[in-house]
Amino acid sequence: MSVLIYVELDNGSIKKTSLEAVAYGAKIAEKTGDKVAVLALGKADISELEKAGNYGAGKVLHAADDKLDQENSLAYADVLTQAAHQENSKIIILSKSGLGDAVAARAAAKLKAGIVSGVTGLPEINGSFKVPRGIFTGKAFATTEIKSDIKVLVVKKNAIEMDESSVRTVNADVETFSSVLRDSDFKATIVEVEKAASELSLTEASxxxxxxxxxxxxxxxxxxxxxxxxxxxxxxxxxxxxxxxxxxxxxxxxxxxxxxxxxxxxxxxxxxxxxxxxxxxxxxxxxxxxxxxxxxxxxxxxxxxxxxxxxxxxxxxxxxxxxx
Structure with a gap:
């Protein structure tokens, strides 16, 4: 079995928030004894994907179909579900974002999984599975128990410390992931994408x-x-x-x-x-x-x-x- 982490890409590289999610997933895998697999969708620089190994991933599943270059939560959730079945993943992790929330919700429904969003720390795994999360726009915290067989965790930024000492220098193996894409997921056509002119993304900025x-x-x-x-x-x-x-x-x-x-x-x-x-x-x-x-x-x-x-x-x- 593998702990599966979906990572978002920006110009072919894994976003910083997604690398935090990989590190978070690796910490959970240490507790469960599972392997760590990462799923990346769309055009990507292979050398950048290999860097997921620095944060604890053993392999990266790369679905490189051109249709996945544009963000599409319907198609992404389908591919994530297929990867979860292939890897027999009981724990699936995404970083919290507009895209991450949408993909997580759809994938959880397909997998009949319990889902917790706004996760702020590592789960307690001791005969049960309890995870801390932020509530009331972050003013308070709650502990939520997930009882379903498959669990989807949407992790907030800074949920786990990533200092330089915790970063390894081990490349992950990048494997081509052949997914089945449904035409029904592509009924809406993306005509144009306009990105902010700022060099730095607010959600990624330190x-x-x-x-x-x-x-x-x-x-x-x-x-x-x-x-x-x-x-x-x-x-x-x-x-x-x-x-x-x-x-x-x-x-x-x-x-x-x-x-x-x-x-x-x-x-x-x-x-x-x-x-x-x-x-x-x-x-x-x-x-x-x-x-x-x-x-x-x-x-x-x-x-x-x-x-x-x-x-x-x-x-x-x-x-x-x-x-x-």
Missing amino acids: IIVSGGRGMKGPENWQPLLDLAKALGAATGCSKPVSDLDWRPHHEHIGQTGIKVAPDLYIACGISGAIQHLAGVNGSKCIVVINKDPEAPFFKAADYGIVGDLFEVLPKLTEAVKNLK
């Missing part, structure tokens, strides 16, 4: 610098962009900012926008409304810069700077450049 109405207008964004460039960070914004068209809507972070979980989140001029906090509470470290000492965001921050962000940001940028 550092995010985000701005709110405290930036006072779109013409004042340069100090924030300078800090982001110095840090090698992605940029985001609060909902009011995107609603005012100060920044593009794909940068909107929050409950109704993109939910992120970077290692470092720097909030500049954001008051900290509950909807925004719901989108960033998975961050490892939150730094808040605001001239209002009563801003709600300070209660959720690991570090806070009370001051004029137009004075603070240039000094932070200079300090970062000096450190580099």
